[in-house]
Amino acid sequence: MAAPHVLALPFPAQGHVIPLMQLSHRLVENGIEVTFVNTEANHALVLDAMPADGSGRSLDVDGIHLVAVPDGLADGDDRKDLGKLVDGCRGTCRATWRSLWVAKKLGIRAAAFWPGSAAFLDTTLRIPQMIQDGFIDEKGWPKRQETFQFAPGMPPLHTSQLPWDNAGAPEGQPAIFQLVIRNNEAKDLAEVIVCDSFRDAEPGAFKLYPDVMPIGPLLADRQFQRPVGQFLLEDTGCLEWLDAQADRSIVYVAFGSFTVFNPRQFEELALGLELAGRPFLWVVRPDFAAGLSKAWLDEFRDRVGGRGMIVSWCPQQQVHMFHAILAASSCTAYRHRGVLPSTGQVLAHRAVACFVSHCGWNSTLEGMRNAVPFLCWPYFTDQFQNESYICNVWRTGLAVAPGPDGVVAKEELSGKLERVLGDDGIRERVSALRDAACRSIAEGGSSHDNVKKFVDLLKLKE
Template identity: 80%
Template structure:
């Protein structure tokens, strides 16, 4: 749940006083103080202030809605019973038009996926904010090459710093038709495609729920803010994916990536759990489901305010 976290605005910038693991409530994932949402960004103090301001603003709200569903986070909704989960949300069930896109979509990737076997493709995307340095980018690319599986990789123009075009061109030549690199793609359609086997990503909440809705296993590579708590839900609570581990130098190696891809795709338990979680999500938005009923409550409240 993309919910507010209580911080102490009296501290200088929200830095934790102790390094320890804590839990908000039973059923919620454990979280280390180093992984608080404001501790992973260049604008650390600004994000901390935003969170504390949100906490103050929530007291003025008549209702708070969120893009989640009760079976995904029963502990969180027991702790915050006044929050109405109305998800998983998606704007266009039939994929008739792009929604909330930052860059022009390369829809050619859908035709490329059509030619591949069911659950064979590793889809890799890190959203619109994540930035890798040259070494990490190259290790990611080499990990996909080492895995030896078809892959669809979203590489924004500003995704990597200091990247050599010559190096990237040589990589493209080596992987040939086995890999497709695009600057942006219609993610909802990609994740719903039968050929996608797993999603390597940063675990932002909207992407996480898109994965849940399509029963796709996750390989978690969080970058900042709430992504670390979302990773914990995926790996420790739902158990629908695995997390990559960084080495002593903070880099995820090609061996780590390729090995985790194989483990995710070879785990029958993960496959069973992603299907069960998808079924729970579908029940929540169906007629009579908890999210469906909450959405109706929200609509009625809006009507009363007109």
């Protein structure tokens, strides 16, 4: 009998590709064949970021077949402009939408994968109610300026921080809002919605939508050898530098694949790290700050010397091997004793004390799984909601506050870092949340059991 075959279709952004690739590896482990569809631009990035062996880069990765489709944009178009990306993909989306209906008629089954928090999903599904209650108009723009909360235990969110209204230039908002509406309609074609989260992290959100199946935090594999669709080649040279640092001494700074700072904000960030006087590892993508003076950055590097390290991309993703295989009590005991070797992942490294982050959901889960406190610096979409989880619900970090000019000053960054690093309550709470994540993915845990249920569902024959 032929193995079931799944076609995996992620939204064309790094934060969507990685968790769906992680889930794809889990499906392959359970005897399911997977064809993974990236846009042509992202397909090329994924292949270029894979370490090449003697035979070159394969289009078949550990049983996952990699294929590509056009994204509707021209060469040279800015694919970090989310509105433009959504608009360019619209033709492909229409074709996919039609194919879903055809697939339904042919008896081909569909499941929906949500790569963000359950709270983010709840927010999008409640758009009709938000329109009816007068929070937003029918185009998605806020009509009132206030903070709301859908249910106890869910993150409070201000109407100025709605994810579809904070995704780049305002002119791109209509396309993004319509994409959200289409996603809400498409969910009715799916037999099940699976979500990269776990019940103990978001009990209020899962209570609102009990049919959503949490299967996270997702892991590609326990040895961290399987590619997960990174768009940039990782610089592993920082790991030797980390090995030479003291326990819980390093401030890790990374803002994901989309965030872009203007030169002034970049300089304030750098000066804040210098002012804090602590060792730091800072990920600065080549496109992170367009227009920044190279001479200024070189001078900064000289001043911080060996205390700070700047890399273009690093192996943040994934966690220590024991997180996936030990019970929560063992996780805590082994981490404190420090007896397990490093797996080559930055957030799992014993030297990391704090994560200055944009609060993308993948980064939020990675920090959580490694019991790393957060200093939150959200940039767009759902990151403000994730920040609210971290600061207001889980209380595992603090947030920076921009000044009247919209710039986070160096004194603000330095001061908040000291507060996070000196707060024993934050560290205790983030350790407890890490333990809950361990329980969810361990044998008999809720997410572990849900993955098995999902696999069984995919293997059912009509």
